[in-house]
Amino acid sequence: MGQYIVRRLLWMVLVLFLISVVTFLLMRSVPGGPFAREKRLPEATVALLNKKYNLDAPLWQQYTSYIGDIVIPTVTYGKIKPNAAENYLLNVPLPAMFGDEAVLRWANFGPTFKSRSRSVNDIFRENLPISFQLGLAALIIALAIGMPLGILSALKRNTIYDYLGMGTALMGVSFPVIITAPILQYFFGVQLKILPVSGWGDIQSMIMPALALGFVNAAIIARLTRASLLQILGEDYIRTARAKGLPERVVIIIHALKNSLIPVVTVVGPLFAALVTGTFVVETIFGIPGMGRFFVTSITGRDYPVIMGTILLYAFFLIVTNLLVDITYAWLDPRIRYD
Amino acid sequence: MARSRKIMRYMLLAVLAVVLTTSGVLRAQDPKIVSSGISMVGGDLETIDPGLAEASSQIEVINQIFVGLTAQDVVTAESGLGLASSYEVSEDGKTFTFTLMDNVPWVRYNAETDAVEEVTDESGAVRYVTADDVKYGMLRSLNPDTASPYSYVLAPYVVGATEYNAGEGSADDVAITVVDATTLEVTQPDAVPFAISIYGLWMARPVPQWTIEENGDAWTEPEFIYTNGPFALKEWAHDESITLVKNPFWPGSTTVPQAKLDEVTLRFLDPGVQFNEYLAGTIDAVQVPVEAIDQVKADATLSAEYVSGGNPCTYYIGFDNTEAPMDNAHLRRAFSFAIDRQSLVDNVTKRDETPAQWFVYPGLQAAPTLETNPDLGVKYDPELAKAELALALEELGLSDVSELPEIPYAYNDSSNHGAIAQAIQQMWTDTLGITVTLSPQDPTTYFSLLSEDAPLVYRAGWCQDYSDANNFDYDVFYSASSQNDTGFVDATYDEIVSKARTESDIDVRRDLYAQAEQILVVDKAAIAPTHWYTLNLLVKPGVERAPSVTGNEAYYLWDKS
Numbered sequence: 097m098g099q100y101i102v103r104r105l106l107w108m109v110l111v112l113f114l115i116s117v118v119t120f121l122l123m124r125s126v127p128g129g130p131f132a133r134e135k136r137l138p139e140a141t142v143a144l145l146n147k148k149y150n151l152d153a154p155l156w157q158q159y160t161s162y163i164g165d166i167v168i169p170t171v172t173y174g175k176i177k178p179n180a181a182e183n184y185l186l187n188v189p190l191p192a193m194f195g196d197e198a199v200l201r202w203a204n205f206g207p208t209f210k211s212r213s214r215s216v217n218d219i220f221r222e223n224l225p226i227s228f229q230l231g232l233a234a235l236i237i238a239l240a241i242g243m244p245l246g247i248l249s250a251l252k253r254n255t256i257y258d259y260l261g262m263g264t265a266l267m268g269v270s271f272p273v274i275i276t277a278p279i280l281q282y283f284f285g286v287q288l289k290i291l292p293v294s295g296w297g298d299i300q301s302m303i304m305p306a307l308a309l310g311f312v313n314a315a316i317i318a319r320l321t322r323a324s325l326l327q328i329l330g331e332d333y334i335r336t337a338r339a340k341g342l343p344e345r346v347v348i349i350i351h352a353l354k355n356s357l358i359p360v361v362t363v364v365g366p367l368f369a370a371l372v373t374g375t376f377v378v379e380t381i382f383g384i385p386g387m388g389r390f391f392v393t394s395i396t397g398r399d400y401p402v403i404m405g406t407i408l409l410y411a412f413f414l415i416v417t418n419l420l421v422d423i424t425y426a427w428l429d430p431r432i433r434y435d
Numbered sequence: 436m437a438r439s440r441k442i443m444r445y446m447l448l449a450v451l452a453v454v455l456t457t458s459g460v461l462r463a464q465d466p467k468i469v470s471s472g473i474s475m476v477g478g479d480l481e482t483i484d485p486g487l488a489e490a491s492s493q494i495e496v497i498n499q500i501f502v503g504l505t506a507q508d509v510v511t512a513e514s515g516l517g518l519a520s521s522y523e524v525s526e527d528g529k530t531f532t533f534t535l536m537d538n539v540p541w542v543r544y545n546a547e548t549d550a551v552e553e554v555t556d557e558s559g560a561v562r563y564v565t566a567d568d569v570k571y572g573m574l575r576s577l578n579p580d581t582a583s584p585y586s587y588v589l590a591p592y593v594v595g596a597t598e599y600n601a602g603e604g605s606a607d608d609v610a611i612t613v614v615d616a617t618t619l620e621v622t623q624p625d626a627v628p629f630a631i632s633i634y635g636l637w638m639a640r641p642v643p644q645w646t647i648e649e650n651g652d653a654w655t656e657p658e659f660i661y662t663n664g665p666f667a668l669k670e671w672a673h674d675e676s677i678t679l680v681k682n683p684f685w686p687g688s689t690t691v692p693q694a695k696l697d698e699v700t701l702r703f704l705d706p707g708v709q710f711n712e713y714l715a716g717t718i719d720a721v722q723v724p725v726e727a728i729d730q731v732k733a734d735a736t737l738s739a740e741y742v743s744g745g746n747p748c749t750y751y752i753g754f755d756n757t758e759a760p761m762d763n764a765h766l767r768r769a770f771s772f773a774i775d776r777q778s779l780v781d782n783v784t785k786r787d788e789t790p791a792q793w794f795v796y797p798g799l800q801a802a803p804t805l806e807t808n809p810d811l812g813v814k815y816d817p818e819l820a821k822a823e824l825a826l827a828l829e830e831l832g833l834s835d836v837s838e839l840p841e842i843p844y845a846y847n848d849s850s851n852h853g854a855i856a857q858a859i860q861q862m863w864t865d866t867l868g869i870t871v872t873l874s875p876q877d878p879t880t881y882f883s884l885l886s887e888d889a890p891l892v893y894r895a896g897w898c899q900d901y902s903d904a905n906n907f908d909y910d911v912f913y914s915a916s917s918q919n920d921t922g923f924v925d926a927t928y929d930e931i932v933s934k935a936r937t938e939s940d941i942d943v944r945r946d947l948y949a950q951a952e953q954i955l956v957v958d959k960a961a962i963a964p965t966h967w968y969t970l971n972l973l974v975k976p977g978v979e980r981a982p983s984v985t986g987n988e989a990y991y992l993w994d995k996s
Contacts, residue, residue: 128879133489134847134896136886137584138917140601144582177651211481213652214673222673286714293715294708295675380477383704385674389478398879 097426100434101419108415115411116404120159123395123403130209130398149209151400162206162404169202171195181207183215206401210393216405219390224409226296227379227386230305231371237310238317239364245314246321247353253326261318268315277308277381294383305382309375313367320363324356331355357428365421369413373406466697467995469978471720472709473970473988475701479674483655485640486576489584491898495987496701497637499679500662504533504569504619505635506690509983509992512747512798512902514632515690518564518641518663528626528939531634535617539564540684541643541661544669551667551682554643564663566619568641570611573621574599575647576638577609585638588900592623592630628939629800629903636901665694665991676702679990695994710973719978723971725851728785731973740973743787746986747796748898748968749907752844752859753889756961757922760839761891764959765827770892771813771956771963772820773866774859779965783858784851786971790814791964793952794897795907798984801935801944802904808949812956813963817866824867836868845890847882848875852894855965889920898968898986904948908932912955923961928954 129151131142146152150161171190174197176182185203192198205216242265249261284304285293292301328334329352337347374388387406394402425432474492482488483496498506506517516522519533540553541562554562576583577590579602590596593611598604610622623630633639643654643661650659657668665687666679678700687693704712706724713721723731723741731737754761754770761767776790789797789805792812797804803811824836833839844860846852856873864870871892876884885893897918900906909932910916914924928951935947955961974980981992 126880128877128883131584132879132882132886134878134882135489135898136882136918138587141582141584141587144579144602145584148580148582177649177653179651179653181652211479212484212487213482213655214479218673281711286711289715293711293717294704380705381708383477383675383702383708385479385672389674393478396877396879 097423097434101423104419104422108412108419111415112408112411116163116408117159119404119407120162123398123400124155126398128398130400132398145209149207162401165204165206167203169200172199172201173197181215183207183217185217185220205405208394208402209399210397210402216401219387219402219405220409223385223387223390224373226384227374227388228372230296230302230309230378230384230386231368231373231375233302233306234309234313235364235368235371237306238313238367241310241314242317243321243360245318247325249318249322250325250329251348258322262322265315265318265322268311269319271312272377273308273312273375274377274381276311277305277378280304280308281381294381296382296384296386301382305378305384309371309378313371316363316367317360320360321356324359325352328352328356354428358425361421361424361428365417366414369410369417373410373413467695468698468700469696469720469990469993469995470700470702470718471988471990472702472704472706472712472718473720473722473972475703475709477703477705477708480671480677480703483660483668483671483677485572485637485642486581486583486586488637491987494637496677496679497640498664498987499666499699499990500664500668500682501637501640501642502539502664502685502688502691503572503635503637503640504535505631506688507632507635507902507985508690509981509985509987509989512800512984514629514635514800514902516688517635517691518569518688520688522631524631528628528937529624530620530622531631532614533566533569533619533621533634535564535566535569535619536686536688537563537617538686539663541568541663542667542682542684543661544657544667544680546657551680551684553684554661562661563616564641565616566613567616568644569619569639570613571644572642573611573639574606574609575642578606583638585636585900588636589633589638592621592627592633594622594624626937626939627905628937629901629905632800632901632903665691666699669698674703676700691989691991694991696990699990699993713973713975716975720972720974720980723786723973725784725786728971737973740975742970742972742974742980744970744972744982745796745798745984746898746968746970747798747902747984748896748986749791749794749796750855750894750896750965750968751791751794752963752965753893753895753921754960754962755889755891755893755920755922756959758891760827760831761842763827763830765823765830767960767963768957769820769823769827769867770863771960772816772823773863774963774965775815775862776965777815778862779855779858783854784966786969788966788969791967793956794912794962794964795904795948795952796899796967798902799899799906800903801941801948802907803945803949803952807945811949812952813960820866824869839869842869842871842891843874844871844892844894845874845876845881845884846894847878849878856894859965885920889922893920895920895962896968902985904944905932905936908948908951908955909936912961921961923955923959925954925959928959 131137131145173195184201188200190198190200207215245261249258252258281293284291291304295301334352337351374386376388376392379386379388390402391406474495480493482493485497485501488494488497502517504517504519505514508515518535520536522531522533524531542551542553545552556562575581576586577596577600586600590600593609595604595608595610599606599609612620614620646659646661647654657671660668665682665685667682669680670678681694681697685693706722709721710724710727712718731741754767780788795802844856846856860871897911911918913932914929931947931951935944938944977996979994981989983989
């Protein structure tokens, strides 16, 4: 297993590298640049800005210097000015023997062209945790509603419980957040005034966005859980378990449910990655200062380092959660072995 | 006995004190706090650095915390005094000598004491804003290393600045001279009278050199920033809001008086979210989102709180004057006369805009207005449009409009540009029988397309940088302007707007701009202006918004009762 994980992590490096190359080439082939404005900047000004951000260098050089800033650690001495161009994710103070105030710095994801005083690392540090909280809350809601609903529907198949449960799920799948979120906002925020319309910070402000985001995914999970559990309940080993006289509770929880979770886990992994890196629609509607906005605005504004940063971050989360999913398989189904 | 009476007396006093305080007799006046979303959108404010700002939301914040030599009067649009208490112009009209107020300190908000405090230097003396600070601010914007996006607006009005800004000259050759701590001399190459308003623009404001040198790009964060205007920066919650607090040390000038409000929070929310917050009663002033205009006007409460005012921007349809068939002036005129502008603002944009008869916004200095020049420019005239179309077809050697090549109408697919494009497309079909092909584009792609090769027909807009007709007619459509995408070149037009630039008599200037507009929108019909923008706001009762014609809010004039 250990060997397998190491192998997968090495693959991750390769995949991230390939994603970075493809993203870099794709974004640079789209017309328009970061300094295209409705009110045009003079060519001389654009030239100055391009020079400042190294955008006038050959493409391969821009790529290597970008990747170099991320992967190659540097050591700085003394205090460095707070500066968007020198903002590192990891800063490890070194012992005095290495020099005066020596700090090992690593992972500079570059500036954002939209703001001189902030960097991509600032976005990771300040906006990502907010999206992470929201995504996690939504995922917990999705699982807490979706799984019991799916199990109930499967166990009480073709009864009123099943129809009600699946009816709710169908509604959840059919109403995207772009509809549910404004409805919630208008009803609870504007009309009843019991929850804040927008913002982030306290529990009250988390309720509506987490619910809106959680409900859609609860529906997906409910349908998946039901289908999977129904299939497992028809398996021979369930009949065997019942035949040998195990109580129904044990049959369901130990034998059926655990095995039926494999498809659910497969979906929850990538879902987790998507939710915690930010969701544009919900964050925009509820004015949440999360990361979701940057996935969209970086592309429309051709903010190259932010495009690279957000995509690499998402890819990283996706790969890691998929690895976790694979490890979970082995636990859920002892027949799965990776050695 | 005596002792208990004494206690009784104290208790009575205590009760009286409580009653008086809670009833408000002894209580200090409630702080006047306002929250607003006007001019703001979702996301973060990209910068509040005067040398780097480009968007009106950024400039709006800068106007509250940094005051320059001069300041625009938000009611008359004229240039008034800011940091300068007076100024003199040399006889040749080229050198401006400013006398600065000597009692404007640099201030910062101290979070520990919750108060704005004057900044002192190493010796403990208060740091006042000096001529050196203004010079530093101007030179910093002009410095090519700063890569200031708006230095090009200032550069033509200072001798040596264009060369320095282009990286070809030296800072020493830029004609900004500090005579003494409160006297600054600026010399421009031509005798342009409105240069006075340029010297007060955001990229020419004083900035605190010592903190910029110490803290680099992060100097605009609340812990490092020093400001001089009517408000100071209290908090900047990135991606959420910015809070400004009254600076009691700003002495006030005639144009920028002391603030009446104690605190203003500007929240970065998209218009739709702002509107919902407003309905929930959690924000005091907002812009009305395009889709909510009908709702606001129909609602008894909201329509009473609705405020509409001028916004110095012009919406227009540009034509590629150099490419067939739009290189034909008759055809361009036909397109322009066929736009029913009143119907467009009544039925499509619905924001109480004024149909635009010409390009320059009428509220600007020296610009013609509907009162001074009611018949200038273009108006909807279907008969004239058809007549012009017939002339165009004759010149093009075509017998019918069906022989015209396909004409695309390009626009950036955001805001209500799509709805406007569809309406105008329909008007052209109805009046001229020409159906253009709508071509919506991603905004960034669109803006770079315009700079490379403008489409045959495209949408565009222009908002003021400074309040003078020159900012429209000269800065955009002078033949050599980098903003001129139409390819329109006219020697007479160039001559008129150049002459108007250095003319000092405002009536003569207005007349010159009227002549220039006649060429631009009628004779040559290089563009078809459609409407002049408005600002559409909702303001809660009790909040006294100061009217502003500049497109920016002046919170230092707001009050709350």
